[in-house]
Amino acid sequence: MPELEPYYTGEAVPAADMPPRQPLHVVLDNLRSAFNVGSIFRTADACAVAHMHLCGMTAHPPHPKLEKTALGAFDYLKWSYYERNRDCVAELAARGIPLVAVETVPEAVPHHIYRWPKPVAVVFGNEVNGVNERVLRRCDAVVRIPMLGHKNSLNVATAVGVVLYEILRQWDGLDAPQSSEENLTPPPNL
Secondary structure, three states, X not given: OOOOOHHHHOOOOOHHHOOOOEEEEEEEEOOOOHHHHHHHHHHHHHOOEEEEEEEOOOOOOOOHHHHHHHXXXXXXXXXXXXXXXXXXXXXXXXOOOOEEEEOOOOOOEEOOOOOOOXXXXXXXXXXXXXXXXXXXXXXXXXXXXXXXOOOOOOOHHHHXXXXXXXXXXXXXXXXXXXXHHHHHOOOOOO
16 A cells, blocks of 8 residues: 555655755746646646746635645645736746746747746646736747647646646656666557
8 A cells, every 4th residue: 555645644744855846937827716726736746846936816825725626735845926927927037037938829839849948937827818918928938738629728737737747858857667668668459
């Protein structure tokens, strides 16, 4: 049976036991759904994000709906709340961290073709209106997730996972397969 993580045992995680973090920042610009924010916290922890930046109406701890889907992930990574998104953008820019928005604009580069800088701050916008236009203008680049169906976007929590794992793939931030040949061989046809 797998060992339970600290959230389920009620134990605090000692700072010395925290895994190393990637130079990756996630900016949430006025997200409406606390459930989405909680899910994004879990994905951000899974991807070893260094810092979450929550802006405007984006839910932040403590919040019961966020807690339901985060399952304590906000205890495992650093986060900040900004009443005004422009304060967040200005702080990241002053620290020399490039800002890349994920948005469905025509000039956006497909996220898997874009060469992700290291470090980077990735901006995800409101579920209906997207990234605020003022924030979009301050970004160094804009990427999109290619859509092959009728809808032009994914749920924001899903989009965060797609983009973060592509960044880690490009940075070689993912674990290598345990057995290189065995995991690359397709199973026989049955």
